[in-house]
Amino acid sequence: MSSTVADALDHDEEHGPEKGIGRWLFATNHKDIGTMYLIFSLTMFFIGGAMAMVIRSELAIPGLQFVHPEFFNSMTTMHALIMVFGAVMPAFVGLANWMIPLMIGAPDMALPRMNNWSFWILPVAFGILLSTLFMPGGAPAGGWTMYPPLILQTGDAFPFLIFSVHLMGISSIMGAINVIVTIINMRAPDMTLLKMPMFVWTWLITAYLLIAVMPVLAGAVTMLLTDQFFGTSFFLAAGGGDPVMFQHIFWFFGHPEVYIMILPAFGVVSEIIPTFARKPLFGHDSMVYAASCIAFLSFIVWAHHMFTVGMPLTGQLFFMFATMLIAVPTGVKVFNWVATMWRGSMTFETPMLFSLAFVFLFTIGGFSGLMLAAAPADIQYHDTYFVVAHFHYVLVPGSVFAIMAGAYYWLPKWTGHMYSERLGKLHFWTSTIFVNVTFFPMHFLGLAGMPRRIPDYSTQFTDFNTIASIGAIGFGVSQLIFVAVLLTAYKGSKATDRVWEGTRGLEWTVPSPAPYHTFETPPKARIASEVFE
Amino acid sequence: MIRKAFLSVLALGLSAAANAEWALNMPKGITDLSLETYNIHMMIFWWCVAIGVVVFGVMIVSLIKHRKSKGVKPATFSHSTTAEVIWTVIPVVILMLIAIPVAETMVKLEDSRNPDLSIVVTAYQWKWHYKYQDEDIAFYSSLSQPSLEARRLQSGVDPSSVENYLLDVDRPVVVPRDAKVRLLITSNDVVHSWYVPDLAIKKDAIPGIVNETWFKATEVGTYRGQCTELCGKDHGYMPIVVEVVEPDAYLAWVDSRKEGAPRVASTQQ
Numbered sequence: 020m021s022s023t024v025a026d027a028l029d030h031d032e033e034h035g036p037e038k039g040i041g042r043w044l045f046a047t048n049h050k051d052i053g054t055m056y057l058i059f060s061l062t063m064f065f066i067g068g069a070m071a072m073v074i075r076s077e078l079a080i081p082g083l084q085f086v087h088p089e090f091f092n093s094m095t096t097m098h099a100l101i102m103v104f105g106a107v108m109p110a111f112v113g114l115a116n117w118m119i120p121l122m123i124g125a126p127d128m129a130l131p132r133m134n135n136w137s138f139w140i141l142p143v144a145f146g147i148l149l150s151t152l153f154m155p156g157g158a159p160a161g162g163w164t165m166y167p168p169l170i171l172q173t174g175d176a177f178p179f180l181i182f183s184v185h186l187m188g189i190s191s192i193m194g195a196i197n198v199i200v201t202i203i204n205m206r207a208p209d210m211t212l213l214k215m216p217m218f219v220w221t222w223l224i225t226a227y228l229l230i231a232v233m234p235v236l237a238g239a240v241t242m243l244l245t246d247q248f249f250g251t252s253f254f255l256a257a258g259g260g261d262p263v264m265f266q267h268i269f270w271f272f273g274h275p276e277v278y279i280m281i282l283p284a285f286g287v288v289s290e291i292i293p294t295f296a297r298k299p300l301f302g303h304d305s306m307v308y309a310a311s312c313i314a315f316l317s318f319i320v321w322a323h324h325m326f327t328v329g330m331p332l333t334g335q336l337f338f339m340f341a342t343m344l345i346a347v348p349t350g351v352k353v354f355n356w357v358a359t360m361w362r363g364s365m366t367f368e369t370p371m372l373f374s375l376a377f378v379f380l381f382t383i384g385g386f387s388g389l390m391l392a393a394a395p396a397d398i399q400y401h402d403t404y405f406v407v408a409h410f411h412y413v414l415v416p417g418s419v420f421a422i423m424a425g426a427y428y429w430l431p432k433w434t435g436h437m438y439s440e441r442l443g444k445l446h447f448w449t450s451t452i453f454v455n456v457t458f459f460p461m462h463f464l465g466l467a468g469m470p471r472r473i474p475d476y477s478t479q480f481t482d483f484n485t486i487a488s489i490g491a492i493g494f495g496v497s498q499l500i501f502v503a504v505l506l507t508a509y510k511g512s513k514a515t516d517r518v519w520e521g522t523r524g525l526e527w528t529v530p531s532p533a534p535y536h537t538f539e540t541p542p543k544a545r546i547a548s549e550v551f552e
Numbered sequence: 553m554i555r556k557a558f559l560s561v562l563a564l565g566l567s568a569a570a571n572a573e574w575a576l577n578m579p580k581g582i583t584d585l586s587l588e589t590y591n592i593h594m595m596i597f598w599w600c601v602a603i604g605v606v607v608f609g610v611m612i613v614s615l616i617k618h619r620k621s622k623g624v625k626p627a628t629f630s631h632s633t634t635a636e637v638i639w640t641v642i643p644v645v646i647l648m649l650i651a652i653p654v655a656e657t658m659v660k661l662e663d664s665r666n667p668d669l670s671i672v673v674t675a676y677q678w679k680w681h682y683k684y685q686d687e688d689i690a691f692y693s694s695l696s697q698p699s700l701e702a703r704r705l706q707s708g709v710d711p712s713s714v715e716n717y718l719l720d721v722d723r724p725v726v727v728p729r730d731a732k733v734r735l736l737i738t739s740n741d742v743v744h745s746w747y748v749p750d751l752a753i754k755k756d757a758i759p760g761i762v763n764e765t766w767f768k769a770t771e772v773g774t775y776r777g778q779c780t781e782l783c784g785k786d787h788g789y790m791p792i793v794v795e796v797v798e799p800d801a802y803l804a805w806v807d808s809r810k811e812g813a814p815r816v817a818s819t820q821q
């Protein structure tokens with residue numbers, strides 16, 4: 020018995036990556052799976068981006084030039100589904116896979132085989148979703164919100180849409196379980212909960228949100244499926260059902276979902292700003308409480324997406340006040356980031372630039388969020404381009420910039436080489452300029468009354484649409500620079516273990532590139548801070 | 553892609569010359585409540601500007617002064633309960649200052665009692681149907697012919713040559729000035745939404761549910777809006793036109809409708 024154990028240990032010491040495709044197909048290593056998540060996410064980012072290019076090309080000038088309205092609607096629907104479930108969420112799961120074990124001193128994720136499964140479901144789910152583009156009746160065109168009865172008019176794509184959403188949900192739930200189990204059980208022995216890095220904290224909260232709401236989405240789409248094929252009438256008025264009930268259920272998922280996409284971004288930025296300000300994160304514990312508050316409030320604000328559906332006055336007032344409350348913890352986060360910068364000793368490498376742009380532009384998205392919270396004003400803004408501007412400000416220079424910042428920040432740890440700072444800065448400046456050229460004019464379009472999800476518009480909306488389209492194409496092209504950064508990532512100088520001057524935390528105690536297996540014996544979190552003092 | 557970008561730049565140049573009318577802000581509208589809505593919008597906007605000036609101001613000062621290249625040694629402070637309390641309490645106070653007037657307007661918006669006139673609005677894919685409840689008047693209202701021809705894919709018609717492109721209908725809704733008009737909104741198929749910016753009204757048309765909203769227009773004129781809930785392929789092609797007329801002109805219009813006048817009413821009175 021004891022010799023078997025010894026054999027097993029010997030074997031483990033020599034264990035490196037498998038050769039060939041098997042390394043990826045049967046991957047159980049958190050670093051390999053993290054890499055696959057990130058590559059998958061980038062691929063989806065470009066596919067969803069190509070759809071955005073179709074949308075903005077059609078909208079560049081009034082009149083229909085390129086596509087039919089049905090296909091336009093498919094593009095807006097698929098763009099949203101792919102960006103939300105295919106690009107942003109897997110990117111954060113990829114970062115979590117790579118970094119959480121390194122940050123908490125764990126040898127791997129707690130459930131490596133489930134980790135493999137939760138990744139490999141995704142290419143299948145999106146393969147199915149993308150295949151609907153070639154089906155009779157076209158891809159889903161009822162909006163990513165899938166409101167019935169419209170979504171029930173989808174052609175052959177309908178059951179495939181539902182199935183792919185189910186798969187995405189299963190993948191997310193398994194990913195979330197893995198994150199929670201890893202964080203709760205596998206921290207370095209002296210890392211108490213409140214000593215955890217902010218990225219780990221925000222991911223822990225995010226994972227709970229995922230487990231809470233993904234089954235709700237699954238339930239909602241399953242009811243759509245039975246309404247369509249099995250004669251139920253959950254959402255069909257003719258059979259005594261209620262179309263508005265779907266909207267309530269959907270947004271009970273949908274609002275926590277937006278925090279699922281932004282909380283890990285808060286975590287990434289909270290890692291990066293202290294590093295480049297060479298000063299500890301201001302108010303670590305209050306940041307944790309703020310993130311928890313946001314997560315709690317996200318469950319009681321869903322109907323602010325529905326101020327025009329005809330709710331009772333008291334209901335509207337409740338959701339309005341609850342929504343406004345979210346501004347408080349969000350404000351605390353922004354103020355804490357600014358206080359972290361204050362009297363620091365800042366340098367402006369690419370990760371810091373993306374993080375600073377995140378703080379500025381996410382705050383602008385937060386401001387328009389506060390405006391949208393006011394129900395009477397929301398009646399004017401709702402379903403116009405003002406909303407499109409708002410959520411793209413929080414998602415593109417919000418979530419996506421944070422993902423970019425994280426990628427640049429940790430890339431030397433992953434590859435062992437410094438990326439090209441010159442290309443990185445070029446990527447940053449072009450992205451930041453074009454993202455504003457794209458989305459800022461949309462505020463004006465919305466205030467002037469241009470509805471969202473229309474393929475063509477009245478001529479008074481021409482100017483800002485043209486500007487937005489130019490910006491969008493510029494933004495799309497700018498992202499190719501990021502690919503260039505990745506392709507040349509192995510050419511840079513060797514990265515040190517610590518990579519950046521101001522880093523703290525366990526992930527910077529391992530060599531760069533991080534070895535295939537790390538922390539096979541638990542480290543002391545305390546040691547990390549002592550090394551770096 | 554380069555060709556498209558070039559076309560876009562060209563189009564921008566042309567349209568900027570042709571169309572100098574850049575709407576930057578929400579319309580003040582023509583009802584008391586649309587003005588209140590506008591004022592709420594501006595109030596919150598200015599609060600945001602004020603907060604932005606403070607937060608971004610501090611950040612920019614820090615970005616300029618606290619650089620390593622200036623030889624700054626980093627401070628070591630990492631928390632301050634006083635600061636946390638201050639920047640929690642101040643936003644709460646600001647939010648209360650915002651919430652109270654907003655709630656007052658909200659109460660008024662929902663008070664559709666004692667209307668002078670009720671119109672049942674039924675949405676279809678992709679047109680509107682209006683039925684005046686106390687009169688024998690009912691008609692469909694859909695996109696007008698010139699827009700219909702110009703909207704087709706590569707129609708060859710320049711949209712700017714069509715008057716009120718995509719915002720004109722064959723039969724507008726006609727309502728009297730200074731009358732409280734109640735709309736009872738429902739749908740025959742999927743969810744739509746009835747939206748006219750100048751009236752500050754947007755209400756979803758939902759099958760199986762009759763929603764209620766109201767407005768009291770204070771100025772005569774023609775006001776345009778669109779469906780604002782995705783309702784299928786022609787979602788972008790079901791505009792709304794409301795004509796507000798003097799009360800006696802409204803009565804004359806009602807009479808003309810009753811005497812079996814032509815089903816296609818002119819948009820001109």
